[in-house]
Structures are given as structure tokens and as C-alpha cells.
Amino acid sequence: MTRPRILVVGAGFAGVECVRRLERKLGADEADVTLVTPFAYQLYLPLLPQVASGVLTPQSIAVSLRRSKKYRTRIIPGGAIGVDLKAKVCVIRTITDEIVDEPFDYIVLAPGSVTRTFDIPGLTDNAFGMKTLAEAAYIRDHVIAQLDLADASHDEAERAARLQFVVVGGGYAGTETAACLQKLTHAAVKRYPRIDPALIKWHLIDIAPKLMPELGDKLGRTAQDILTKRGIDISLGTSIAKAGPEEVTFTDGRVIPTRTLIWTAGVVASPLISTLGAETLRGRLVVGADMKMPGQDGVFALGDSAAVPDQAKGEEGAICPPTAQHAMRQGKHVADNVIATLRGGTTTPYTHKDLGLVVDLGGTDAVSKPLGIELRGLPAQFAARGYHWAALRTNVAKVRVATNWTLNALAGDDFVRTGFQARRAAKLKDFEYTNAYLTPDQVRAHVDGTERQE
Numbered sequence: 001m002t003r004p005r006i007l008v009v010g011a012g013f014a015g016v017e018c019v020r021r022l023e024r025k026l027g028a029d030e031a032d033v034t035l036v037t038p039f040a041y042q043l044y045l046p047l048l049p050q051v052a053s054g055v056l057t058p059q060s061i062a063v064s065l066r067r068s069k070k071y072r073t074r075i076i077p078g079g080a081i082g083v084d085l086k087a088k089v090c091v092i093r094t095i096t097d098e099i100v101d102e103p104f105d106y107i108v109l110a111p112g113s114v115t116r117t118f119d120i121p122g123l124t125d126n127a128f129g130m131k132t133l134a135e136a137a138y139i140r141d142h143v144i145a146q147l148d149l150a151d152a153s154h155d156e157a158e159r160a161a162r163l164q165f166v167v168v169g170g171g172y173a174g175t176e177t178a179a180c181l182q183k184l185t186h187a188a189v190k191r192y193p194r195i196d197p198a199l200i201k202w203h204l205i206d207i208a209p210k211l212m213p214e215l216g217d218k219l220g221r222t223a224q225d226i227l228t229k230r231g232i233d234i235s236l237g238t239s240i241a242k243a244g245p246e247e248v249t250f251t252d253g254r255v256i257p258t259r260t261l262i263w264t265a266g267v268v269a270s271p272l273i274s275t276l277g278a279e280t281l282r283g284r285l286v287v288g289a290d291m292k293m294p295g296q297d298g299v300f301a302l303g304d305s306a307a308v309p310d311q312a313k314g315e316e317g318a319i320c321p322p323t324a325q326h327a328m329r330q331g332k333h334v335a336d337n338v339i340a341t342l343r344g345g346t347t348t349p350y351t352h353k354d355l356g357l358v359v360d361l362g363g364t365d366a367v368s369k370p371l372g373i374e375l376r377g378l379p380a381q382f383a384a385r386g387y388h389w390a391a392l393r394t395n396v397a398k399v400r401v402a403t404n405w406t407l408n409a410l411a412g413d414d415f416v417r418t419g420f421q422a423r424r425a426a427k428l429k430d431f432e433y434t435n436a437y438l439t440p441d442q443v444r445a446h447v448d449g450t451e452r453q454e
Contacts, residue, residue: 004031004342007090007104008073009080009272011037011065012045013324014303015110016393017331018338019065019073025339033073034102036080036092040065043133046324047388047401049173051136052143053180053362054413058133060400063393076102080111081436082275082443085296089447093436101450106298106338109285110331111270113304113322114432115263122243124429127168127263130177135431139262141417143181144188146259148417150199151192161257163199166248168240169264170206172359175223177264178204179361182232188415203256205235206265215357219367222376226365239265263428267322269305277440281307281319289349291334300338302330312353324391325355358384 006022008015015035022033044061051058065075078094090102115129128142129135143165150162165185167178182202189197204227210217211224211234224234235250240261242249247257269283278293279286284307285293291308293299302308304322308330320326329352337347356370358380366380375383385405392398429435438446 003029004105005103006031006033006106006108006338006342007036007102008033008108008110009036009083009090010110010112010270010303010305011035011039011042012110012112012303013042013327014112014331014334015108016042016065017328018108018110018302018335021332021335022338023072025335028072031106031342034076034104035065035073036076036078036090036102037065038077038079038095039133040075040077042393044388044392044397045131046172048130048133048136049176049180050360051133052130052139052177053184054140054415055180055362055408056401056404058137060397060404061392062133063397067394067396076100079433079436080272082438082440082446083107083109083272084443084447085276085278085293085299087447088298089450091438091443091446099446101447104298106342107300108334108338109272109299109301109305110303110327111272111305113267113269114271114434115428116266116268117263117428118265120240120243122245123240123263125427126243126245127261127428129428129431130173130262130264131267132431135428137418138426138431139181140184141419142260143184144415144417147185147188147192147195147415151194157257159195160199161246162259163195164201164203164256164258165260165262166203166205166240166256166258167262167264168205169266170204170208170211170234170236171264171266172212172357174204174206174262174264175212175227176360176362177262178202178232179227179230179365181262182227182230183362184413184415186230187413191415202232203235204232205238205240205250207237207239209236211236212359215359215367215369216374219369219374219376223359223361223367226361226367267304271434271437273301273305275438275440275443284319289351290337290347291330291350292337292347298341300334302334303327308350311349311351320350320352321354323354326352328391358387360384360388 041062047061050056078092082091146162150159285301289309307319310318310320333350358368368375368380368383
């Protein structure tokens, strides 16, 4: 008899924790485990703004999947673009654009999320995202390139436009991105004697009435005051109406000449979920408290793409927020439930009480709320960096991150570009491949056609 085939889709926090647990707890001949991911690393997403600002190197937050001593998972380098639950086949587009079918007996869907966009003219063509390692590295190059080009320009209007930067999204990603990159330009401009520092202007805008409302009114106002004192212009209750290559129009009528628009206005579930033709809640796949998909045998979903009931809140209809701490714990729990199902046991519901939030604003600035305790300044910074450092999966990653933090604090940054700007400009639509997915009908037709050929 062939061994049961367990297929895990996605190598984010949820998928990696699931695979690691399966490797530790399954017997060597008990099941075959396969992971579908374009990259053989787990990205520690909360530290991405620090890569964009040069505080951390990209390698330090890209944690290798092949370092585990118990590593025996087969990795397919690609992305799942469709799933036929009836035929138990996952359709995968490899990194070489080959379409392959991967059969499974059990599937764990953890494809994560993609940047949420709206039907705003020019948005996907002219905005940058902050969701992938490539985007963070590219944005760093782009921002430094704007300083280089402004310094070399004799056109005052062009110089002013290149030194204005717009970040959309007042959540954690947007706030940390604006804070960290503003620190970058503030430090870098000292190396550009021809640039007036007063010309550098950062704009942080959000349609919500408050900055990071999850932190509460006091800490949210503290973060806003810190950024305002640094010179970041914060506009709440505002979004963008139109995005062009050289200017951005706000919904309040202002037109900002800029070559840099960074869009971080939330996330939505991976488009893979829509290929299932199943029930969703706010775009996330509906699952039970044990993360099993109702009416489907051996199908589990978790993380940003699944509407996992939040039983710790005790509120009817509450679902777990798309945070790393939930994804990591769900990954371990769903692995246990897969193993229980495999062995004929009983699955158990997922429950976890949120441990709090940490926000690193760069330098010694931070606001944190661990276990409900409000912290500001250095104590908050220690809490934020301590939490992130402890959450890194390998000792090698911990050493790299600690070394980067220490080196940056002592020696600063050399503000070196790696050469992306010599190539074709890449924007939000070029990094997340959201147009690569199949419709449910296309998935069914593809699988049926493959089966006939066999």
C-alpha cells in the first residue's frame, strides 16, 4: 500500500509550523509530506520594513526550510493556482511556468494573503507593495535612487517630486514602513550636501479615523505624535483617488508630486481560495474550530486565508485576525489534527488568547502592548525586538538579526543600492502574481483533461 500523501500549500508562518510539527510527530513510513512554495524559506514578515530601511539584510529574515535536522519534506518550487477537492488534485505553476498536478489524500491550505487593492485608477501600475522580500529590497533601492537622482537633477520641480514619499495604510505595516523609511532618508540626506533636508517629505494616509486602532487610543496617539514630531505628515480619513507615475491625487483634492507611492492598505486572502468554489467569509475560507473544511474529507485551512473561529473571544461569529502569532499556533494545532485524522482519532478546536501587539518605529521609538500592558519608548522597543527575536525559528536567524541590529546601531548605514533601478521598473502588480490563478471551471477542465490523457 502507498503511504498517505499530505500536501501543505504555503510556507508562511502557518504552513511552516505545520510542516515542522508533521516532521517531528509522524513516523518515517507513516505518510509522505509535500510543501508547495515558490521559495524554500519562511519570511519573517513583521521585520520586512527593517529590510526596506537597511537595518536588516534580506537573508536575516528569510529562514531556510532545509535546516531542520528532521527535514524530509519534498518541496515543489511553485505556487498552487487551483485545487480540485473532488478529484483531490492541486494544480501548481512551478517557477519555470510549468503546470503540474499534485494528488493528495490530505491537504492543508495555508496560502496566506495578498495585498488588498481597490479599483483606483493607476494603483497597481504605479504603487509599490510591502508584502514580499523582493518588494522590500526593491523599495530600499528605489528610495535611495530618488536621493541620488534628486541630488543630480538641475530641475527644481523634479527634485521636489523625487523627495516626496507617500505611504497609504495606517495599520502596522504602513506605520512601520513610513517610520523606518523616514529614518533612512533622514540619515542618508546627510551624505547629500546639495539636497535641502527640508525638501524631504513623508506622507502617511489612511481612510480610518485613527492610526493603528488595535493599540487603543493612548498608544495610537503616542505613535502619531512620534511620527509627527519627525516631520511625517499624517492624514486620516483620507485615501487616494488616482495614482500616476509622477503624482498622486488624494481624495481630499490634494495633488502630491511624487515618484514613490507605497500601498499597505490591508490584505485579503490568497486568490487560491476563490478557486475552490466554497463558502467564504470576507474572502476567507469558512472552516470549523478544528480548521477542517465542512463537508470535505481531509481538507484543512488556516492562517490569513481561513476564517478560523476565535473561541478565546467568546463572541459569536468572531474569527481570528490575520496575525503571525495566530498563524504559528494554528500551524502546530492543524498538524495535530491532521495526524489525529490520519490515525483515526478525534480533532480538537483551536483556542488562543491574543498576547498583544508590538510596533517598532525605528531607532529608540516604539509602542507596544504585550499582555495588555502599555509601553512606550525604550521599554516598548525592548519588548518589540525581544518578541521578534524570540519568534525567529532558527538560532542562525537569531544571530544574524542580533548582529544586524548591533552593527546598524554602532556603524549606521552605507546607503548602497544593489542595482534594481538599472532594470525595468517593477510595481505592486509585478510581485504578487495575482493574475496567475485559475477559475473553478478552469481547474475542473484542466484536471479532467489530464485524467483523460492518462
